Amino acid sequence: MLKTPIIIVNFKTYKEATGDNAIKLAKICNKLAKETKTSIAVAVQSTDIYRISKIVSIPVLSQHVDAISFGKNTGFLLPESVKQAGAEATLLNHSEHRLDFDLLKKSIERAKQAGLKTVVCANNTKATEKIANLNPDFIAIEPPEFIGTKISISEASPEIITGSVNSIKSINNKIKVICGAGIHNAKDIRRSIELGADGVLVASVIKRAKNKKEELKKLVSGFVK
Secondary structure, three states: OOOOOEEEEEOOOOHHHOOHHHHHHHHHHHHHHHHHOOEEEEEEOHHHHHHHHOOOOOOEEEOOOOOOOOOOOOOOOOHHHHHHHOOOEEEEOOOOOOOOHHHHHHHHHHHHHOOOEEEEEEOOHHHHHHHHOOOOOEEEEOOHHHOOOOOOHHHHOHHHHHHHHHHHHHHOOOOEEEEOOOOOOHHHHHHHHHOOOOEEEEOHHHHHOOOHHHHHHHHHHHHOO
16 A cells, blocks of 8 residues: 555666666565565556566556556556556656646546556646646656756755645645655655655656665655654
8 A cells, every 4th residue: 555654766767677677676665665664665667567566565556557448559558457467556647758637637537447546746836736636646746847856846946845735635635745856865855744745756866876775765764753
């Protein structure tokens, strides 16, 4: 289950997080989650979902699903296939895979029908309000200008977090709010939680780390008061 506070590690399509390397990184995340009793989840490529879900006990997310049903849809990603492969949830609308609003609505609906939790990305406060009305399980606030940098949203634009949290909760207080973009140390995570977030979505900070377990361990310490 996606328990909060949570760190979701997005593997993207990094070489360091593909295939056998994805297995290694997932094992690191799984081991650290057990050692620290912290909620950690991994968002992996669809081709790695099955293998990873069989060897870890932490939640596995797909990085995307398509708004399709069973049938003639060659080349698309069926939500039921992702669920049966072992994923508990899916990312949607990441800045690297943005969807128009109508398609996003259908994608959320199809994911829910397949039994997948939804973590929907939003690039600004206005977008979070629209997305909140679609009732996803999580909304991830990720201004694209901070993604992949060492300038965190919690440091550079804390008002985006507080504004988004307030607007989302006023629409549906059951939606969990996480934030990403530039999160690179424990201080960023601690500050995000203080601002009302239920967790963080990270990628580049883990990809760049020579010792990925130690880097992730440092991030986890941000949940300790």
